[in-house]
Amino acid sequence: MVGTPVTPASKMIQRTPSTTPGGGTRVREEKILVTVRVRPLSRREQALYDLIAWDCPDDHTILFKNPNQERPATSYKFDKVFDPSCSTLKVYEEGAKNVALSALTGINATIFAYGQTSSGKTYTMRGITENAVTDIFEHIKNTQERAFVLKVSALEIYNESVIDLLNRESGHLRLLDDPERGVIVEKLVEEVVKDINHLRHLIGICEAQRQVGETSLNDKSSRSHQIIRLTVESSLREKSGCVKSFLASLNLVDLAGSERASQTNADGARFKEGSHINRSLLTLTTVIRKLSGGKRSGHVPYRDSKLTRILQPSLGGNARTAIICTMSPALSHVEQTRNTLSFATSAKEVTNNAQINMVVSDKKLVKHLQKEVERLEAELRSPEPSSASYLQSLLIEKNLQIEQMEREMKELKRQRDHAQSQLEQEKTARKEQKGTNQYGPSGQVARQSMVRQSVTSTDPSMLVQEIRKLEQRQRQLGEEANRALEILHKDVASHTLGNQATAETIAKMLSDIKDMQEVSTFAGEIVNGEKVNAASLKEEITRLNSHESTIASLERKLDNVQKSIDMLVSSLATTEDTPNYKVQSKKKIFPFALSNSSSMQNIIRSPCSPLTSSGGVVDNEIENRVPENSNALFCSNSLSRPSETTPLKSGKNGNSTPSREVTPASASNSVNVKKMQRMFKNAAEENIRSIRAYVTELKERVAKLQYQKQLLVCQVLELEANEAETTETETMDQSPMPWHLVFDDQRKQIIMLWHLCHVSIIHRTQFYLLFRGEPGDQIYLEVELRRLTWLEQHLAELGNASPALLGDEPASSVSSSIKALRQEREYLAKRVNSKLTVDEREMLYVKWEIPPGGKQRRLQLVNKLWTDPLNMQHVKESAEIVAKLVGFCESGEHVSKEMFELNFANPCDKKTWMGWNLISNLLNL
Ligand SMILES: Nc1ncnc2c1ncn2[C@@H]1O[C@H](COP(=O)(O)OP(=O)(O)OP(=O)(O)O)[C@@H](O)[C@H]1O
Incomplete structure (x- = not known):
């Protein structure tokens, strides 16, 4: 029995360097394993008082005991010598097992028994076959990672004819030479083995079908050479993707025994059988001797017999071969035994070249190719030459990165909000420290910050x-x-x-x-x-x-x-x-001719x-x-x-x-x-x-x-002022803002302050139209904003002052400024008819929702101008109307910004607009 977990493969490593599927085909020269089994004296021999002529001093030596003391003893050494007491199991294990199980790893194996008729060939090979079959199935059972396919075929060579033992009706089979497979037996039935019993059953059929005849030496003498061939194909399971399989044959050969007609008393059919047997065995001996001569020089007559043709791979070819030479210890068969031992001695010198046989099955190959095509198609469909799993891992990685970035953004937003909150708190605290009444209610804090921005950024x-x-x-x-x-x-x-x-x-x-x-x-x-x-x-x-x-x-x-x-x-x-x-x-005469005044x-x-x-x-x-x-x-x-x-x-x-x-x-x-x-x-x-x-x-x-x-x-x-109160908050405020944003913000503040301070709408109009956000306007906007900021504060402190008509009087009442503004509107109303066409007037009345037929429609229109400081469209349209009424656009001359201060005065009022002298005075400069 095969002892698990010691697999045949592991055992084979000792003899063949490579037994791993997919590991490539490796060839190793190996001598034929030759053992000698000596059977006990048969009853017939014992009855004849035949003498035991052979001795087995050790496991490797057989010694001829010459009864004639004058002649020296002759000894033979073999790989193993089994004395008559040895069991068939021992013979199997020590003389056949390793070779037999080589077939499980893709190495062809041949075990055959050679010997004289009635020497015990059939007896031995039955036991070898049974043990091999048992071990093979044991190995299959213990090797689940591989799938095994076991097939069996059997033939006999009887009278130089090949007969299918599993299908005797097929008659004499021809031997064909296949370039790749070598000699094949045409139409030989090959049964797929279902299990060990099935195999045993088939082997039993073969024995039953074999030609057996009675001779004087053997009641059931085998009259043919029998070859039972087990084909083992094994491969790793499908999910492994490996498409290669081990494929090897185990030939279990039970030869017919050489015989002497004089000894077998054969005649008729037996004689004929014996002649064929002897002839084929002679060829076998010749082949062995040829092969044992080394270098395979000369012609090896494989084709001289069907036996040698069929066994050609096992004789010096791609197979491991074990020959069990059986012999009778009887002195009466000493010459035949000497021939057997001579054959055995020759066989020892025969070198085989066994190799692992790998095949790719068509079915597996098709499956493999189909899978490969599917994989390639999937790769073609995918954007990158990556597998789906790789893309999936990439996707997971990107998702993780996105999640990380989102967490970072969230943290940054939190930090930003926190910083803004702190900034607001500090601003509020500073505002409370400085007093909330310093700049009035119109966003002065932001304005202050903006002004300081330009100031503190200046050296x-x-x-x-x-x-x-x-x-x-x-x-x-x-x-x-x-x-x-x-x-x-x-x-x-x-x-x-x-x-x-x-x-x-x-x-x-x-x-x-x-x-x-x-x-x-x-x-x-x-x-x-x-x-x-x-x-x-x-x-x-x-x-x-x-x-x-x-x-x-x-x-x-x-x-x-x-x-x-x-x-x-x-x-x-x-x-x-x-x-x-x-x-x-x-x-x-033009003494002061001025080309340019x-x-x-x-x-x-x-x-x-x-x-x-x-x-x-x-x-x-x-x-x-x-x-x-x-x-x-x-x-x-x-x-x-x-x-x-x-x-x-x-x-x-x-x-x-x-x-x-x-x-x-x-x-x-x-x-x-x-x-x-x-x-x-x-x-x-x-x-x-x-x-x-x-x-x-x-x-x-x-x-x-x-x-x-x-x-x-x-x-x-x-x-x-900033020198004494530079704070971190102000430092943060120093970050420069784009001018257009500053301009928009400052102009909105100015418009609001105009409204709060009842500033002349003509002044508003001219300023609004003149300064549209060019970089050079910055100085005017800042001055205007500062002036108005101060005025708003100053008027708030005075309670009733108005800058509209302050003139040189810094403390005019709010009522007087409102009155002055009203007078200005009345002045402009009088110019509506002269400055606007009828169509323009009517259009404006409709647009500004002046009811038709009402009284003083012109004054109603003008009174609506510059009344909504938060509506920039209103401001724009108001400025356009006032500009027409005043005539800013009809003079044709370009009003320079530098002249703006001079035009602050109301055209109908020769009073000078409060200049910077006044501002300076009010600022205590
Ligand atoms: N080792 C053995 N121990 C006991 N009996 C044996 C042994 N070998 C052979 N025999 C017996 O010897 C007889 C002849 O054996 P077997 O038929 O196996 O010889 P053979 O070599 O096959 O003969 P043949 O060539 O004529 O077929 C059988 O009765 C068998 O039982």
Whole structure:
């Protein structure tokens, strides 16, 4: 019996290096296992008093005991020698088992018994077969990982004919040579073994079908060679995916016994049988001897008998072979026994080349290919050359990542909310500390934060630099104004008409000019006298406060000059005689021809500067030749040396001062004096107008400077305040906001403050239309916002103040501002008919829901304008209507933003809008 768990495979490792399915085919040379079994003396032999001629001194040696002491004993050594006492099981286990079970691992195996007739071949092979079958099924039972298919076929070679023992009716079978499978028996039945009993049953059939005959030596002498072939195919279970199988055959061969006719007394059929037996056995012996000769040199006569043809693979081929030589110990059979042992001795030298036989079954191959096709199709359908399980694992991994990210986002949101909450708490605490009434109810905290944002982001030294730049520009403006006034003075002085009022005007202008020169000098001294130092910021602020009056003074002087010019023009107009002369003189005389009234350089260069590029200069050169001995008061050098062009010099004799237009001949000719006077008057008029325009521009520029300066002052104040209370909260507020967002927010706040402070809707309109969010608008919005914020606070403290018509009075009542606003609306209502067409009016009435046929529809319309500060569409449409009514759009001229302050005044009200001087006063600057 096969002892489990020792499998045949494990046993085989000792003899064959590779027995693992799928491990590849490995070939190992192996000698035929040759053992000798000595049976006991038979009854027949014992009856004849036959002698035992053989001895088994050990398991490997058989020794011939020569009764004739004169001859030496002959010994034979084999792989195993079984004495008569040995059981068939021992013979199986030690002489056949390993070879037999090799078939379970894909190695062909052949076990056959060779010996004289009646030596015990059939007896031994029955036992070997039975044990092998038992072990095979035991192995199958213990090897569940593999599926086994066992088939059985059986044949006999009788008289050199192949007969199917499982189907004797098939007659004599042919042997075919297959290129791959070798010699095959045509039409040999191969039964699939269901179980061990089935196999036993089939084997029993074979024995029953075998030719047996009685001889003198054996009552049941086998008269044929019998081959029972067990084919074992085994493979791993299907789920493993392995398609290869072990396929091997186990040949259990019971040869017919060699015999001597003289011994067997065979005749007739037995003799014939014996002849065939002996012939085939002779071939077998020849083959063995050939094979045992080494190197397989020479011809091996396999084909000389069907037995050797069929057993060819087992004889020096792809099989493990075990030969059990059976023998009788009787002295009477010693010659036959010697032949057997001689055969056995030869067989020991035969080397086989057994290898594991692997096959791929068609069925398994088809299944395997089908699965492979399905797998490939699935891969083709999938986006990546990955298996579904891999994709699934990827999906799981991504889901985990998403969940992780969601958790992180949730945590970040929580932290953000917490930070915002803390920030709000700190803001609230700060607001409570500073007092909630400081900035009123209109979102001043946010506004403060926004303003501080721009302030705190500015370096103090930068602010000082900006202030200095403004002062420098202011000083330059003052100098330009002085030069303009000097030129004007010379012009006027050179055309003195003897008018007392004019003389007084000129005198006043001279005084103003002197004052302005002082202002200019003062500003210059400041700039030159101090060093820019961020550390002295507070001193800068103090100095700026003192300069505020300087700027105001400069503006007042300019206003005075303006009035003087107006008076001068008025006086000149009264003396004009010839209305058409202006046209003529314009062409001939244009001493102050200004190609651009805003350009001070043109004023300085006119009229005789070589740098002048106007065509008038060419005309002057032709028609207004300068006398060689004349004093050219209006030459360019007069501007470069202003001290030489004094008013006294130009007007001391009451006549017109000789100019480049006046020839010596004309000066002496009194006939032309009147004409020249008119000409000069007209020229003066033109020049004065030019100067006036220039002065107006100067005022505008000063206003702009004041705007900028005031903003800087405010920023400095903020900065100063922030120095003492810089907190973490403010640091967070310093993060810059996009300008467009700041603009939108500030404009909304401004609109609300306009509404709360009852600011002029004309002012609102102009501001709204003028500042639409350009980067340069920032300064105006911040100033406006700061101004309104202060006003709102201030009015709240006063309780009844209104900025609408404050003018120079800082504490007007709210009722008066509302009244002023009402007057403004009444003024605008009167302009509805003149500024809007009938269709426009009707459309507006419908749109603004003014009932038809009602009284004062125009006033109803205007009263609805600028009344909803939270509705930006309302604000926009209100501004558009007011702009039409005021005429902002019809003048055709571009209203510069720098002139905005000048236009703050109500067109119907000559009162000056409260300027920055007032703001400065209110801020205690
Ligand atoms: N080892 C043995 N122990 C006991 N009896 C044996 C043994 N071997 C053989 N016999 C007996 O010897 C007789 C002949 O045996 P067997 O038929 O097996 O010889 P054989 O070699 O097959 O003869 P043949 O070639 O004529 O068929 C049988 O009666 C058998 O029972």
